[in-house]
Amino acid sequence: MAQVNKFIKQLQGRLNYQMALREICNASIVFLSGTLLIAIIYVLRGYRVNCVWYFLPLAIAIIFFMLRYISKYCKIQTSADYADRHFDLKNALVSDLDFADEPGAFHQLRREQTEKLCAADKLKTIKFKFPRKILLIALGLLLLTSILSIMDDSEDIRNARDRAAQIEKNSDEINKELKKKYQEMLKKLKPNEKKLLKKSGLTEKFQKLKKQKELKKALRQYGKLEREIKNFSARMKLAEKERLLRMMAKKLMKSKMTKQFGKKLNSGKYREAAKELRRNKLSDIDPKNKLEQMKKLRMKRILEKMLESAKDAGQMNSSLSKELEDLLESLEECDELGDLEEINCKLGKICDDLDDLDDLKKFLIKLNKMCKACNKAQYACKSNSFCLSDKAGKGKGIGSAAAANFDNKDKDPDDKGYITGLKGQKNKGSSRIKIEEAASGYGVSRRAGRAVKASSKRQMESFISRDDVPPAMKTGVKEYFTKIHKKESINE
């Protein structure tokens, strides 16, 4: 019995060992197929293979091996059945396992007979069939994977990486430049301007500028900043106020009496205009004092004309109009000395408003410079340079002499031919030529159409966001654009 059991166990060990070897070969196929797949994916995309990913098929192959080993594990019963078939034992071992220690003469004889059949040297006849086909396939896969694994990045990928590095470097430099410019602007700002700027949160946004590897992200970053500066400027409503003042100036310039003040308002010199207005300060209400009466009359004219303009522009509710109206009323009712102070006080307030407007204008000019810097940053990003200077470079650049066109008219007088050659640097610089590709056949280029539509939409939006355009015109333009857009959609 012990001999039979020992025989079956030895056989079981041998079978499981052989099965494990076979499954290792199968698992190696799984592993190598996986690695080949990964390698192909990398190579097709033009990248050098990242071998860390090979751990994934390795893990899968190990799990595959373990599952197969567990599912195919040869149990005692299976081993006995295999031996019965392999050695033609006529189910002697299977029967022996079933009967175990069954008593009886027949069983005793059966056991003796089975023991005789279980000679240890029989096991050696169960030879391991070397899975040649699988190993050959594995070798082929290994070779392919190895070849693909040592392949370097494609030229496109190397160029793309270089470009990304260049963009990163450029964006870093541009960021530094922008921050530097911003700091310089901050130094030049007055305390009240600084206060205004602090509310906008632009300082934090400039500090948070990051270097970008992708051109799109970099452009988006600067574009966003530019938009925010513009929005902040728009919130100040300077343009609206200026438009009203220009309208008033035009009216004022028509009269000799108010021409001087009108000119200054029209030229945007609000501080000087305020100074001019202050000259009309009254000091006496005596009707005999002609100079004072003149001042009063001029001021009255100015106020009337300004209010007329405000009325024409539909801006009677603006703070300036109210102040003007208030002052005019005070002037008309002025008959005591005590009223003079009130009039002068109201006049001073209007002048102060004009002074503030002048300060705001100057502040917005500074901000506009930052806005332009952001715009230039976008262009610099595109053209791989990081110069944000407002001034144009002087003289020829490096290599411009070498790249200049040449001719032979001075060199060889006998040569009757006249040649003008074009010089350039081979393989240097980015190509300025863009090749647009389209499928053959009939059809409408949607991309170009879309680009035009987007561009006109942007134009329309920027037009209606302008403060110097009357609302009626804005509505008209918007309706026109909407109609065109609808028509195009229907045509499409």
Place this chain on the structure above:
Amino acid sequence: MSETRQVLESPEEVEKAVSSFRSTFESLQNEISKFIVGQENIIEDVLIAVISGGHVLLEGVPGLGKTALVTTIAQVLHLDFKRIQFTPDLLPADLLGTNLLIEREGEKTFVFQQGPVFTNILLADEINRATPKTQSALLETMQEKTVTVANTTHRLDLPYFVLATQNPLEMDGTYPLPEAQLDRFFFKLHVKMPEHHHFAAILDRTTGIETVDINAVADGGAVLEMGTTARQVPIADTIRDYMINIVLATHPDNKNASKEVKKYLRYGASPRAAQTILLAARIKAILGGRFHVAKEDIDAVAIPALRHRLILSFEGQAEGMTTDKIIEDILKNAE
């Protein structure tokens, strides 16, 4: 002669019994082969059935030596032998016997007159020519080995075997055996045409002046003893399950039944078929020199034990399918 079941307790007894079994079986085969040529498998199967105490249905065209085989077996076993030619007008009383009114010393009494079934080996020649009523008269004798007439049961002497023959070609005026009758046959054997060299030997032995002397090499007791020995051969659970699976696979309503079985069979084999296979497989194991039953023993006896127990469906009959083919398929797919 009464049936005895002696349990073999020591290995020596077993070895002796098994060795005696093999030698007797071999002697019987050799002795029968003196007269019956080219039918070695049929001889072996008939002997297995006889040792198991079963009955055999021999099917074959006329002139193949079916009747000669049965008479030879009776001779070699030195057993009482009777032959009945089944005809349509044969009555059950003609088989079983009847009570006759006899006057003895002035008194009239009924005396049972035994029919030809009271023997050890009964040759029911062309059994399908008798009416179903007459065929059914054999049911009790084949299963219980008794005859009941007028409320009196008469026991038959053991061993008792019915060896029936039928002709597959002549179907006019025949009555197919009912399923219950067929199921009582241990084996159904197809007697085939002998091969060329066997043919020559048959002609030499049967058409010359010299006759073959058939000697008795065993008796009824020896046959019963051989049966007792065979019944003690152990069978492992795995092998028994294998056999049960085969029998169950013949049932079209079984979940493991193959497409062919579901399509071509109407009914499968009964548990009696499993008993038959096991008894025959045990004898095969002894003949194979083993002390346990193997799958190949089961496979070897499955076809003769099952072929007459499976009933083909209309589709099976229409497509000319045979039960042998279906059993072969079942054996191929058996686990």
